Amino acid sequence: MRDITITNQVIAHPKLLRVARLAARLQAQGGRLALAVDSAEGIQRLADAMAQAAPQARIDVLVEIDVGQGRCGVPPGEPALALAQAVARLAQLRLAGLHAYHGRAQHLHSAAERCDAIAAAVQAARHTRDLLTAAGLPVPLVTGSGTGTLVHEAASGVYGELQAGSFLFMDADYARNEREPAQPAFEQALFVKTQVISACDSHAVCDAGHKSHAIDSGLPTVALLPPERALRYANGGDEHGLLYADGPQARLPALGQMLWLVPGHCDPTVNLHDFLIGLRGGLATGVVERTIRVDARGALT
Numbered sequence: 403m404r405d406i407t408i409t410n411q412v413i414a415h416p417k418l419l420r421v422a423r424l425a426a427r428l429q430a431q432g433g434r435l436a437l438a439v440d441s442a443e444g445i446q447r448l449a450d451a452m453a454q455a456a457p458q459a460r461i462d463v464l465v466e467i468d469v470g471q472g473r474c475g476v477p478p479g480e481p482a483l484a485l486a487q488a489v490a491r492l493a494q495l496r497l498a499g500l501h502a503y504h505g506r507a508q509h510l511h512s513a514a515e516r517c518d519a520i521a522a523a524v525q526a527a528r529h530t531r532d533l534l535t536a537a538g539l540p541v542p543l544v545t546g547s548g549t550g551t552l553v554h555e556a557a558s559g560v561y562g563e564l565q566a567g568s569f570l571f572m573d574a575d576y577a578r579n580e581r582e583p584a585q586p587a588f589e590q591a592l593f594v595k596t597q598v599i600s601a602c603d604s605h606a607v608c609d610a611g612h613k614s615h616a617i618d619s620g621l622p623t624v625a626l627l628p629p630e631r632a633l634r635y636a637n638g639g640d641e642h643g644l645l646y647a648d649g650p651q652a653r654l655p656a657l658g659q660m661l662w663l664v665p666g667h668c669d670p671t672v673n674l675h676d677f678l679i680g681l682r683g684g685l686a687t688g689v690v691e692r693t694i695r696v697d698a699r700g701a702l703t
């Protein structure tokens with residue numbers, strides 16, 4: 403990988419020195435590292451780290467604007483212009499554009515709400531881009547978006563990069579979103595395999611609890627069961643899941659039966675596992691093609 407964008411704000415000094423060295427290494431290979439920034443102090447620290455650890459290199463920075471997420475980012479408009487001008491004054495940094503990501507909009511259930519949220523984000527990004535351009539600053543890229551809203555940013559004519567990631571795997575939370583008519587249908591591709599380890603008249607228990615899937619966006623669903631076998635997954639703690647028959651006709655699974663769970667949230671679920679097992683040909687009859695190590699697992703600092 404030669405082009406990397408770090409979208410979390412980084413301001414701690416030892417981390418910035420590592421970032422500076424990585425930027426220089428990628429630049430030497432013809433790649434680039436881009437960092438989202440949202441404070442005058444942050445860009446000064448970054449410039450100092452570059453001067454110390456990679457004096458020959460320049461690092462790309464994206465001025466992050468808050469387009470509705472309420473997380474990182476300066477307000478769109480004048481505050482973003484002021485920060486961009488400050489970036490342009492630092493010789494170690496190169497203004498690479500705007501970071502305008504609306505994470506909360508991705509998971510709004512209604513398609514109309516997502517559309518409205520991104521219309522406002524696009525307006526803010528366009529206005530800010532035009533302000534910078536009018537002040538003589540380059541805005542080669544506006545980047546943002548995710549799986550839930552990508553059709554809107556793609557159609558905006560403002561965004562030059564879509565940061566969607568979950569579309570690759572999908573999850574139970576995204577599956578609950580009302581479908582955007584223009585959006586391609588992304589199939590579920592990430593499953594946690596689990597086995598029934600206990601069963602009684604009222605419920606069954608499987609060996610997949612919070613340690614095997616993230617529950618911040620809700621509990622998993624049980625995949626690939628015909629309606630008469632439909633199961634509801636309930637919280638059984640760290641290592642267990644409780645399974646209840648979902649409907650009067652439904653039957654509980656037998657002891658030893660293998661089941662496939664669709665995690666509530668794919669990104670943090672992947673981070674819980676050392677390897678992904680890649681199947682070709684479907685879950686039921688497919689064959690293992692390769693195992694994929696989760697390189698970035700635990701790499702949080």
Ligand SMILES: Cc1ncc(COP(=O)(O)O)c(C=O)c1O
Pocket residue numbers: 409503505508546547548549550565566567568569669
């Ligand atoms: C800054 C940023 N961009 C893009 C994404 C990808 O969004 P999604 O996985 O919903 O496609 C995320 C997800 O956490 C993110 O934090």
